[in-house]
Each structure stands twice: as structure tokens, then as C-alpha cells.
Amino acid sequence: MEQGETTGVIRRAPGVRVSLVVALGLIVAALSLGALAIGPFALSPAETLVALFGGGEQQAQVVVQNIRLPRVAAALLVGAALAAAGASYQTLFRNPLVSPDILGVSAGAGLGAVIGIFLSLPVAFIQLFAFAGGLAAVVLVTVVASAVRNTDRILALVLTGVVIGALAGAATSLLKVLADPYDQLPAITFWLLGSLASVTTADILPALPAVLIGLVPLVLLRWRINVLSLGDDEARALGVEAGRVRFIVIAAATLITASVTALAGVVGWVGLVIPHIARMIVGPSFARLLPVSAIIGAGYLLVVDTLARTIGAVEIPLGILTAVIGAPFFIWLLASGRRGWA
Amino acid sequence: MKLEASGLEIGYGPFIVGRDIDLTVSPGDICCLLGPNGCGKTTLFRTMLGLIPSLGGRVMLGGQPLASLSRIEIARRISYVPQAHAPPFPYEALEIVMMGRTVRLGRFAQPGPADRAAAYEEMERLGIADLAGRDYTRLSGGQRQLVLIARALAQRAPLIVMDEPTASLDFGNQALVLGEIGKLAHAASRSGQGVVLSTHNPDHAFALGSEVVLMHDGGIYRRGTPQEVLTSESLSTVYGVPVGVERTPSGRHVCISAPLGDGARLAARGA
Numbered sequence: 001m002e003q004g005e006t007t008g009v010i011r012r013a014p015g016v017r018v019s020l021v022v023a024l025g026l027i028v029a030a031l032s033l034g035a036l037a038i039g040p041f042a043l044s045p046a047e048t049l050v051a052l053f054g055g056g057e058q059q060a061q062v063v064v065q066n067i068r069l070p071r072v073a074a075a076l077l078v079g080a081a082l083a084a085a086g087a088s089y090q091t092l093f094r095n096p097l098v099s100p101d102i103l104g105v106s107a108g109a110g111l112g113a114v115i116g117i118f119l120s121l122p123v124a125f126i127q128l129f130a131f132a133g134g135l136a137a138v139v140l141v142t143v144v145a146s147a148v149r150n151t152d153r154i155l156a157l158v159l160t161g162v163v164i165g166a167l168a169g170a171a172t173s174l175l176k177v178l179a180d181p182y183d184q185l186p187a188i189t190f191w192l193l194g195s196l197a198s199v200t201t202a203d204i205l206p207a208l209p210a211v212l213i214g215l216v217p218l219v220l221l222r223w224r225i226n227v228l229s230l231g232d233d234e235a236r237a238l239g240v241e242a243g244r245v246r247f248i249v250i251a252a253a254t255l256i257t258a259s260v261t262a263l264a265g266v267v268g269w270v271g272l273v274i275p276h277i278a279r280m281i282v283g284p285s286f287a288r289l290l291p292v293s294a295i296i297g298a299g300y301l302l303v304v305d306t307l308a309r310t311i312g313a314v315e316i317p318l319g320i321l322t323a324v325i326g327a328p329f330f331i332w333l334l335a336s337g338r339r340g341w342a
Numbered sequence: 343m344k345l346e347a348s349g350l351e352i353g354y355g356p357f358i359v360g361r362d363i364d365l366t367v368s369p370g371d372i373c374c375l376l377g378p379n380g381c382g383k384t385t386l387f388r389t390m391l392g393l394i395p396s397l398g399g400r401v402m403l404g405g406q407p408l409a410s411l412s413r414i415e416i417a418r419r420i421s422y423v424p425q426a427h428a429p430p431f432p433y434e435a436l437e438i439v440m441m442g443r444t445v446r447l448g449r450f451a452q453p454g455p456a457d458r459a460a461a462y463e464e465m466e467r468l469g470i471a472d473l474a475g476r477d478y479t480r481l482s483g484g485q486r487q488l489v490l491i492a493r494a495l496a497q498r499a500p501l502i503v504m505d506e507p508t509a510s511l512d513f514g515n516q517a518l519v520l521g522e523i524g525k526l527a528h529a530a531s532r533s534g535q536g537v538v539l540s541t542h543n544p545d546h547a548f549a550l551g552s553e554v555v556l557m558h559d560g561g562i563y564r565r566g567t568p569q570e571v572l573t574s575e576s577l578s579t580v581y582g583v584p585v586g587v588e589r590t591p592s593g594r595h596v597c598i599s600a601p602l603g604d605g606a607r608l609a610a611r612g613a
Contacts, residue, residue, distance in 0.1 A: 091431070094429070094430045094431075095430060096430060096431070149355070220449075220450040221450065222452060223444065223447065223451065223452035223453065224444070224449075226433075226437070226441065227441050227444055229429060229430070229431060230429050230441065231429075233388070233393050233424065234422070234424055236392075236393055236413050236417075237391055237393065237416075237417060237420075237421070237422035237424075238417055238422075238441055238442065238444045238445065238493075238497070239413050239414040239416075239417030239418065239444050239445040240413060240444060241412070241413050241414075242413075279431070283432065283433070283434070284431035284432060284433055285433065285437055287452055
């Protein structure tokens with residue numbers, strides 16, 4: 001290796017490169033402006049900017065500020081949150097095939113929301129039920145997994161997550177059978193596929209602080225999360241309280257996932273696919289992976305949601321589009337034979 | 343820093359792997375734990391590192407019961423070299439070495455330039471500085487093992503424990519890694535560090551020339567210098583096949599296992 005390269009290796013900061021974050025941020029900002037301009041009431045980027053800051057036609061202001069802005073903000077928040085949670089779970093469980101619903105959070109949130117819809121509760125209660133259902137599922141999984149006397153803690157958690165998720169899925173199916181087929185069933189189906197069609201500013205306000213609170217421990221523990229990805233024995237021999245760190249990361253990532261699932265419904269694939277793209281760009285080190293995953297996730301879901309509301313005569317559920325885009329990408333990832341799932 | 347196990351009983355839950363183990367590692371000691379696969383070497387190490395609880399007896403580290411120490415307190419005193427393996431994510435080799443610096447970082451901190459330089463220095467010491475920027479998952483087994491040794495050195499603990507550092511390596515890599523370990527162990531010993539390592543290969547115990555602790559059926563069978571412990575009689579008992587010890591014209595000792603004609607006995611052991 002040449003001398004210049006060697007010193008480069010030592011000097012390279014373990015944190016994220018600021019220029020990369022700024023560049024990605026600018027791309028997402030440009031995408032956001034585009035998303036605010038696109039729709040049945042089409043605007044030029046300049047008109048959009050003017051309307052956003054309270055100028056121009058009254059109608060343009062209403063469309064941009066009241067209709068499109070909450071939706072764009074929600075897409076950015078949900079995408080960033082799911083990708084950040086996915087990156088955390090993948091590193092924590094030492095498995096690149098893990099998605100944020102590994103411990104049953106989506107299944108639990110789905111069941112909670114379906115109960116809310118089944119009882120014909122107001123939207124705010126449906127969201128509250130979804131949030132509570134997501135948290136309850138993960139609490140149940142961690143309690144059951146720690147009661148199971150298995151020396152492999154991670155395996156016990158993942159298998160319990162599968163079991164509890166399947167149970168919640170069965171309960172959801174039962175409610176779908178019992179639900180009113182003309183009124184409740186379409187609402188349930190739509191919710192389980194994820195959508196931002198009816199999101200308002202009032203829906204975003206409770207989710208935003210929950211996501212930010214969940215991100216705090218992930219940022220603080222960024223280095224220890226790397227060490228934990230070597231496995232429990234090694235992490236502990238390196239001075240990390242593996243069980244405690246894992247508990248905190250699960251709690252934080254679950255809070256993040258449950259909050260945005262309550263807002264948008266079950267949106268799959270984002271938390272699975274985006275961390276892979278981020279890892280290809282900045283490598284696996286969590287201090288870089290977390291912010292880059294969040295930014296790319298935000299931009300990705302914004303694009304998907306904009307497609308969802310513009311390509312067809314009717315709204316297309318987000319879960320359908322993320323699967324249609326995510327599945328071929330994943331097959332390409334497999335076929336390209338990348339070792340280590342970079 | 344002294345690591346002392348007395349009357350130790352080791353195992354997993356109800357499964358007892360070994361009992362009545364007394365083992366002390368003092369500053370400057372080099373101790374080579376030798377025994378066949380499955381004799382309890384790894385279980386003993388995991389117990390002495392506090393990774394699994396002991397089933398009986400006690401382990402003292404620096405005069406304090408091991409069980410009363412936190413993970414970071416233990417990691418500041420003992421560094422651990424596991425058997426080389428590939429993690430699921432392609433970290434740079436230097437990042438793996440930097441993980442040894444975790445013991446010197448605040449709870450919420452991450453390594454800075456000083457840690458990066460210190461990690462690089464340990465890689466230079468082992469002659470693997472050129473691997474620093476490489477993807478750890480794509481290194482050879484021998485290279486990975488050296489990276490893990492560099493990581494343990496970066497931990498700067500007074501005791502180093504290595505679990506079969508040569509087990510999964512091919513002939514050339516075994517010689518390479520064993521050579522580095524020999525140099526390292528003697529340097530560490532001179533500077534007052536204690537080194538414990540395990541192997542299932544008696545030739546490696548001869549090559550290191552340090553104190554040998556021979557394990558058999560979960561207990562300590564013999565201990566002493568290689569010449570005292572590694573006899574034809576003791577090795578034949580422990581490994582369950584006839585073993586001869588011969589001296590080469592250059593003065594090295596080599597162990598010769600059962601002659602090829604004696605395959606029936608090997609098959610009976612399920613080897």
C-alpha cells in the first residue's frame with residue numbers, strides 16, 4: 001500500500017463526512033420541492049416556493065401549505081424513521097435480512113389499528129391503538145424471550161418475534177372476517193398496506209417528538225452498537241454490557257417504528273432495503289450508517305408517496321409500491337453476489 | 343494483575359464440563375492450555391472471562407471476585423482473542439482493531455484520531471499495517487486472526503487470553519500466527535503482562551516453549567515445562583491414540599500420532 005493511502009486510512013474520521021450529508025440533504029430538499037409542485041393542481045418550482053412562504057395566489061397557498069406540505073413532511077418522517085430503525089435492527093441482530101418488524105412491532109401495530117377500526121373509533125384512537133399495539137407486541141416478545149432459557153439470546157428473540165407476529169396476524173385475520181365488508185374491511189385493508197392519503201399536521205405532531213426521542217440513544221450508543229454487531233461474547237469481552245445496550249436499542253427502535261406505523265400504517269421494505277443502500281455508500285459503521293440511512297429513507301419514501309398519489313386515478317397503497325420497487329432491488333442485490341451484504 | 347481460579351467447576355446450566363480446576367496466571371506468565379477438542383478449554387476461558395457463570399469454586403481477578411466486576415472493569419484487565427470468524431458486515435480491519443479501544447472510551451463516545459493512531463500502531467507492531475483499510479470479511483483466516491490479536495493489544499490489558507488462535511488456519515498460516523504469538527507472548531511477559539492461550543496441537547505447545555497445562559476430561563491432568571508434561575505416556579492418555587514424541591536432528595520436539603495401520607482405534611473414537 002502506498003504511503004498516502006496509509007495515512008488516509010488513519011486520518012479518516014469515524015464520523016460521517018459532512019459533505020456527503022449536505023449533498024444528500026440537498027437532493028432530498030430538491031425532491032421535496034418537486035413533490036410539493038406535483039399534483040392535480042400543478043405548479044412550477046418557483047410558484048411552489050412563493051406559495052410555501054405565503055405569497056402568490058390564495059389557492060396555490062392552500063394546496064401547498066395545507067394539502068401537500070403535511071403529506072411531504074409525513075413521507076420524509078416515516079421514511080427516515082423506518083430506515084433508521086431498520087439500520088439499528090440489522091446491526092443489532094447481526095443480520096442484513098432483518099427489517100424493523102422483526103420483533104412483531106408491525107404485526108402488533110396492525111392488530112391495534114384493526115381493533116380500533118373494528119370498534120369504529122375516531123382516527124386519533126386508531127393511531128393510539130396502533131402505537132400501543134406495536135409497543136405491546138415487542139414488550140411481550142422480549143418478556144417471553146427472556147423467560148425462555150436459551151443460551152442464544154438473539155435467536156430466542158427472533159424466534160419469539162416470529163411467533164408473536166404470527167399470533168397477532170391471526171387475530172387481525174379474525175377481525176377482518178368479522179368486520180363489516182362494505183365499510184370497515186376496505187379501511188382495514190388500506191391501513192395494513194400503508195398510506196399517507198389522509199395525513200394531517202395534527203397526525204404528524206405526536207409522531208415527530210417520539211421519533212426524535214427514539215433517535216437520541218441510537219446516536220449516543222453509535223459506537224457500542226458497532227461492537228455489539230460482533231456478537232455477545234466478543235462485545236462483552238471488549239467491555240460492552242451487551243444485554244443492556246441491546247435492550248436500549250430495541251426500545252428506541254421500537255418507539256420509532258411504532259410511532260410512524262401509527263401514522264402511516266404498515267409500510268414494508270423501506271427498513272429492509274434502505275440500510276443496504278446506505279451501507280454500499282458509507283460502509284457498516286453505525287455512526288455513518290444511521291444518518292445516511294435516515295436521509296436516503298426520507299427521500300425514498302417521498303418519491304414513493306408522490307408516485308402513489310400521482311400515477312393512478314386512485315391512490316395506490318404505499319406497501320404495494322415499496323414491495324414492487326424493493327423486491328427487484330433485493331433480487332439484484334442477491335444476484336450481484338455482494339459478500340457481507342455491503 | 344493476577345487471575346486465579348480455585349476449585350472451579352465449569353459448564354452450561356446442568357451440564358458440567360469440568361471440575362476441580364486450579365489455575366493461576368501471574369504477571370509475566372505464559373501459560374499454554376493444551377487438550378483435545380471438547381475437553382473444556384473454551385468453557386474454561388469463557389468462565390474465567392466472566393462470559394458464563396461458574397458452577398462452583400471461584401475466580402479472582404486482581405484480588406477481587408470476578409462476579410463482582412462490571413464488563414468494562416474486566417475488559418480493562420483481560421483482553422480476549424476469540425477464534426477468527428467473519429462478522430456479517432464488512433468493517434475495515436482498522437475499525438475492528440479500534441473496537442479494542444472501547445474500554446478507554448466514555449459510554450457515549452466513539453474513537454477519535456488518537457484511538458485510530460493507537461490501533462494502527464498495534465497493526466504495525468504485528469506487521470499487518472497494510473491491511474488497515476481492507477474489508478475484514480475478505481481477509482484470510484490467518485490475517486483475521488492477526489487483526490483480532492491487534493485488537494486485543496489495543497485494549498492494553500495486563501492479561502491476554504487467546505482461544506485456539508491457530509485452530510482454523512492452514513499449515514502456513516499456523517506457522518505465521520504461531521510465530522507472531524511466540525514473539526508477542528515473550529515480549530508481553532518481559533513487560534509484565536500475563537498470556538494464556540489454548541491449543542489442541544502439542545507441537546504448538548513445544549514450539550512456544552512455555553508452561554504447559556494439559557487438560558483431560560474437564561480437569562487439569564499435568565502441568566509443567568513442555569519436556570515434563572508432553573510425554574508419550576501423557577499425550578497417549580489425553581488424546582486416546584498412541585502418541586510418540588521424537589527429537590529432530592535440529593533439536594526440536596515433534597509429536598507423532600498413531601501409525602496409519604492403527605486406523606481401527608481412531609475409528610473407534612469416532613475421529
